[in-house]
Amino acid sequence: MRLESVGKRYGLRQPWVVRDVSLDLPPGRLIRLEGRNGSGKSTLLRVAAGVSLPSAGRVTGRPHTGYVPERFPGGLPFSARDYVLHMARVHGLRGTAAVRGADEWLQRLGAAGYAGQPLRNLSKGMCQKVAIAQALLSRPGLLILDEAWTGLDQAARGTLDAAVMERVADGGAVMFVDHEQARLAGRISERWRLDGDGRVSAVPGGGTDHPTAANEAVVIIELAGLEPGSAAQLATLAGVLSCDGAAIRVTAGLSDDVLRQVLSWDGVHVVTVRAAQAGGR
Amino acid sequence: MIALLRYQTAILLRSHRWIFPVIAYGLLISVGAASSTPLAEGLDWSAAMLVPVVAFLTRSMLTAEPDAARACVAAAAGPVRSQLAALLTALGTGVVAGLAGASFTVLTGESVATHPGSGAFSKIDATFAHPQVLTAGLATALVCLLVGSAAGALCNPPLLRHPGAAMLATLAAIILALAANVSPASAALRRAGASPQTASWPGGVPLLAAVCLLAVIWGASLYAGARRDTRAASAT
Numbered sequence: 292m293r294l295e296s297v298g299k300r301y302g303l304r305q306p307w308v309v310r311d312v313s314l315d316l317p318p319g320r321l322i323r324l325e326g327r328n329g330s331g332k333s334t335l336l337r338v339a340a341g342v343s344l345p346s347a348g349r350v351t352g353r354p355h356t357g358y359v360p361e362r363f364p365g366g367l368p369f370s371a372r373d374y375v376l377h378m379a380r381v382h383g384l385r386g387t388a389a390v391r392g393a394d395e396w397l398q399r400l401g402a403a404g405y406a407g408q409p410l411r412n413l414s415k416g417m418c419q420k421v422a423i424a425q426a427l428l429s430r431p432g433l434l435i436l437d438e439a440w441t442g443l444d445q446a447a448r449g450t451l452d453a454a455v456m457e458r459v460a461d462g463g464a465v466m467f468v469d470h471e472q473a474r475l476a477g478r479i480s481e482r483w484r485l486d487g488d489g490r491v492s493a494v495p496g497g498g499t500d501h502p503t504a505a506n507e508a509v510v511i512i513e514l515a516g517l518e519p520g521s522a523a524q525l526a527t528l529a530g531v532l533s534c535d536g537a538a539i540r541v542t543a544g545l546s547d548d549v550l551r552q553v554l555s556w557d558g559v560h561v562v563t564v565r566a567a568q569a570g571g572r
Numbered sequence: 573m574i575a576l577l578r579y580q581t582a583i584l585l586r587s588h589r590w591i592f593p594v595i596a597y598g599l600l601i602s603v604g605a606a607s608s609t610p611l612a613e614g615l616d617w618s619a620a621m622l623v624p625v626v627a628f629l630t631r632s633m634l635t636a637e638p639d640a641a642r643a644c645v646a647a648a649a650g651p652v653r654s655q656l657a658a659l660l661t662a663l664g665t666g667v668v669a670g671l672a673g674a675s676f677t678v679l680t681g682e683s684v685a686t687h688p689g690s691g692a693f694s695k696i697d698a699t700f701a702h703p704q705v706l707t708a709g710l711a712t713a714l715v716c717l718l719v720g721s722a723a724g725a726l727c728n729p730p731l732l733r734h735p736g737a738a739m740l741a742t743l744a745a746i747i748l749a750l751a752a753n754v755s756p757a758s759a760a761l762r763r764a765g766a767s768p769q770t771a772s773w774p775g776g777v778p779l780l781a782a783v784c785l786l787a788v789i790w791g792a793s794l795y796a797g798a799r800r801d802t803r804a805a806s807a808t
Contacts, residue, residue, distance in 0.1 A: 301800055302800060337643065340643075340646075340647040341646065341647055342647050343646075343651065343798065343799070344651065355648075356647045356648065357647065358643060358644055358646075358647030360643050360644065361640075362640060363640045363644075364638055366638040367583060367637065367641055368583065368588075369582070369583075369586065377575070377578070377582060378579075378645070380575035380578065381576055381579055381645055381649055381654075383575075383648075422644065425644055426644065426647075429648070
């Protein structure tokens with residue numbers, strides 16, 4: 292996907308919010324967008340997500356897109372589950388795949404207990420989980436996150452980190468804004484900065500290439516207190532190579548995400564974490 | 573598109589935004605049917621009342637979704653398609669209301685037969701024995717549906733964003749659509765009402781004009797929705 296000389300303003304006599312932005316978002320990239328308040332980050336994300344058409348230039352080759360807005364107020368007359376289910380169909384999932392996707396993501400984000408609640412009764416954090424669930428369940432080729440971590444509890448932040456890395460590992464492009472400087476540190480492919488007049492520049496040395504599975508070291512994590520249910524879920528986490536009883540093999544780059552996720556489960560304890568020996572592959 | 577229509581229809585039904593326009597329509601056509609009128613005149617009345625009903629249904633659909641929810645749908649399906657689904661849902665609900673109104677009028681209006689029997693079935697028989705009255709009435713209703721939808725789309729977000737101005741403009745547009753000589757709805761009603769006993773075809777010109785009007789205004793509304801989104805004030 293590519294943005295070519297994209298500009299955006301909200302009316303002919305309005306100032307340009309972003310201007311002359313040319314960007315490549317190749318598959319498998321994790322891009323962080325930075326800039327002070329009011330510099331046009333949200334606007335650029337909305338144009339990249341296809342929510343709003345650019346006033347100048349064009350966006351080409353955009354894959355199927357999931358978008359998580361900055362705030363997701365309830366206000367639609369649905370329960371959380373019905374809303375996510377409707378969105379699953381809008382995202383092109385059919386029949387049982389839509390139901391499975393909706394339930395899986397509400398479960399993963401820890402919102403399953405509130406699935407039957409009307410959206411307008413949900414807290415800010417729970418609404419945010421609903422917005423994240425609808426964006427992720429179709430496994431989109433482009434994921435746009437506008438401060439999606441804000442308001443989430445620890446476990447859900449870990450789940451979202453892991454979900455972002457899953458999208459990247461699947462060859463999806465992810466572009467995000469977050470006020471937390473350390474968010475996904477070490478995984479980011481590129482950092483882009485919006486300066487005051489709406490132009491974008493790359494932050495030099497801002498990204499470290501995401502290591503590919505081929506050249507990556509492996510970490511072995513031994514766990515205690517695993518239930519059969521969580522053992523099955525373990526195998527679906529991004530970066531988990533294999534599960535052998537209580538010992539799991541994880542790519543080193545994603546081991547923190549996996550640990551964070553595992554630590555959020557009740558009754559599961561981490562016994563050891565060690566690097567796999569070179570011959571042990 | 574089917575998923576989008578399903579989503580928009582669910583919003584309309586569950587938000588209860590359909591209740592006011594549909595009940596108002598029911599009351600209006602009941603008033604029209606209270607005095608025993610010729611079928612052609614009753615059908616014209618039920619067609620004319622579709623203009624406010626569809627305009628307000630369209631207003632309901634264009635203001636139903638919070639911005640953030642609309643953005644999520646727009647990312648998944650495109651901003652144009654998602655707004656088109658909202659406009660089509662309002663128009664489709666208007667079609668259902670119009671068909672229900674026409675059926676009610678056939679059952680309660682004066683029979684078109686010269687020696688009418690009693691009962692609903694003889695009225696239906698008589699109506700289908702003289703189909704030109706019903707088709708003329710339905711064609712007029714179609715013109716009114718299209719004009720009502722155009723009025724609703726023109727006077728509401730994203731073309732007109734100010735909430736108070738949108739409400740007043742919608743009312744004004746409805747009155748103009750029914751009263752102004754240039755309005756296709758008014759032209760169709762005048763043509764049809766020229767000979768109330770026989771009911772004449774509203775004519776191709778009003779129908780064509782209504783289709784063109786709807787296409788232009790829907791196009792402008794879809795363009796504005798995709799291009800000038802609603803974050804002008806707080807763009808970050």
